[in-house]
Amino acid sequence: MWTDHETEQDFLNFGGVARTVAEIIEQAQSRPISIGISGAWGVGKSSMIKLIRGELAGRSVGEGKKLIFVEFNAWLYQGYDDARAALIEVVASELAKEAQERKSGVEKTADLLKRVNWFRAAKLGIGSATALALGLPPVGLLGEAFDLGKKIVDGHFDEDTAGDVEVTAEQVGKSASGLIKPKTKSSPPKEIHALRTSFEEALEEMGVTLVVLIDDLDRCLPETTISTLEAIRLLLFLKHTAFVIAADDQMIKHAVKHHFQGVDDALVTNYFDKLIQVPIRVPPLGTQEVRAYMMLLFIENSSLDAEEKEMIRGKVCEQLGKTWQGKRVDLPYLRTLNGRLSAELIARLDTADRLAPLMTSATGIARATLD
Numbered sequence: 622m623w624t625d626h627e628t629e630q631d632f633l634n635f636g637g638v639a640r641t642v643a644e645i646i647e648q649a650q651s652r653p654i655s656i657g658i659s660g661a662w663g664v665g666k667s668s669m670i671k672l673i674r675g676e677l678a679g680r681s682v683g684e685g686k687k688l689i690f691v692e693f694n695a696w697l698y699q700g701y702d703d704a705r706a707a708l709i710e711v712v713a714s715e716l717a718k719e720a721q722e723r724k725s726g727v728e729k730t731a732d733l734l735k736r737v738n739w740f741r742a743a744k745l746g747i748g749s750a751t752a753l754a755l756g757l758p759p760v761g762l763l764g765e766a767f768d769l770g771k772k773i774v775d776g777h778f779d780e781d782t783a784g785d786v787e788v789t790a791e792q793v794g795k796s797a798s799g800l801i802k803p804k805t806k807s808s809p810p811k812e813i814h815a816l817r818t819s820f821e822e823a824l825e826e827m828g829v830t831l832v833v834l835i836d837d838l839d840r841c842l843p844e845t846t847i848s849t850l851e852a853i854r855l856l857l858f859l860k861h862t863a864f865v866i867a868a869d870d871q872m873i874k875h876a877v878k879h880h881f882q883g884v885d886d887a888l889v890t891n892y893f894d895k896l897i898q899v900p901i902r903v904p905p906l907g908t909q910e911v912r913a914y915m916m917l918l919f920i921e922n923s924s925l926d927a928e929e930k931e932m933i934r935g936k937v938c939e940q941l942g943k944t945w946q947g948k949r950v951d952l953p954y955l956r957t958l959n960g961r962l963s964a965e966l967i968a969r970l971d972t973a974d975r976l977a978p979l980m981t982s983a984t985g986i987a988r989a990t991l992d
Contacts, residue, residue: 630921631934631938632913632917633665633906633913634910634913635669636676636938638901638903639669639675639676642656642658642673642865642901643673643676643677645899646677646688646832647677647680649863651860653857653860653861653863654864654898655857655858655863655865655866655896655897655898655899656863656865656866656897656899656900657866657868657870657896657897657899657900657901658670658673658865658867658868658901659870659901659903660869660902660905661869662839662869664903665903666867667836667837667867669867670834673865674690677690677832682830686830686861687828687829687830688830688831688832689715689716690833690834691831691832691834692836693707693708693833693835693836694836694837695708695837695838695841696838696845697837704848704849705848705851705855706852708849708852709736709737709740709816709856710737712820712831713733713734713737714734716730716733716823716824716831717730717731719827723827723828725827725828726822726827729819729823729826730823733816733819733820733823736812736816817856820856821859821861824859824860824861825861830862831861832862832864833853833862833864834865834867835849835866835868836867837867838850838867838872838873839868839869839872843875843877843880844880846872846876847877850873850896866896866897870893870900873893874889877892877893907944907981908977908978908981909944910941912950912977913937913940913950915977916937916950916973917933917934919966919973920934920966921934923963924963925966929959933958933959936958937955937958940954951974952967952970952974955970
């Protein structure tokens with residue numbers, strides 16, 4: 622049984638695309654860049670993200686600035702946290718950790734972390750107001766307070782209710798004091814400007830370029846997708862940043878259309894396109910790629926030694942890059958790489974050879990996931 626997980630090993634000759642993305646980021650010389658990795662579910666976007674990080678590891682940009690990485694999967698936070706605040710907090714926490722190690726930018730990154738509270742408070746306020754406007758009870762602690770208030774108004778007030786009121790009021794007070802900082806005269810434009818300023822100044826002071834790798838947006842509900850895109854927009858196009866966003870662009874457009882009901886198709890397309898400076902589509906998988914993928918999985922799980930496996934993997938990826946010249950990746954080709962393959966392994970490779978055309982043409986199988 623093969624696990625369905627992304628991999629840092631290149632079995633599909635994606636290395637060329639990963640190197641291209643790495644070179645784009647390197648050549649940007651700390652100027653802001655956003656790159657979109659698009660493709661349908663199962664074509665290997667998550668593996669591509671891993672390969673891009675591997676290509677960037679050890680590189681530096683603009684006067685030797687170190688690259689630091691943040692990987693964010695919005696799908697993991699769905700239903701547990703506000704996606705905007707979660708992304709900003711993950712980024713700020715990674716910067717704070719790096720600042721502590723470098724002994725520079727500590728104050729700036731601390732300020733950035735504090736501002737996450739404002740976004741959570743804003744989300745809480747917006748959610749409650751929307752719920753009330755729709756005639757629904759608010760969520761969370763404010764919802765509990767609302768329910769208790771309704772009990773009192775309806776005349777259902779007894780000793781137990783009085784105790785609940787006291788406890789809930791105390792909890793709401795503590796929550797509010799933790800979420801909303803004592804700063805006065807705050808507004809969304811001021812907070813957003815302050816956030817962007819703190820973020821950019823922290824990166825400048827630390828002398829690093831931040832690479833944010835975002836995956837699985839197309840698995841999220843429309844609300845989570847839009848919240849994550851809004852958070853990306855807050856941090857986008859600032860110096861010393863690079864964003865790599867992997868998603869099915871059609872699913873993103875569906876989320877935009879669902880969230881902003883009534884907008885025309887042109888605006889739906891423009892919303893995502895405005896965030897992406899360099900769009901890159903993951904190459905579609907053909908019979909050659911699917912056959913090579915399955916064969917390399919059999920090779921990887923065989924008794925061959927690690928050096929031999931790596932040699933075969935490299936040669937297969939090299940051959941995949943020449944398929945446009947009529948070159949093939951099949952059982953005869955693998956036998957030229959190693960003439961001492963066991964009978965058991967040859968039988969498995971033959972199975973992959975015969976299954977590949979079915980997996981790329983048969984209805985219901987053609988979109989089998991390879992992520």
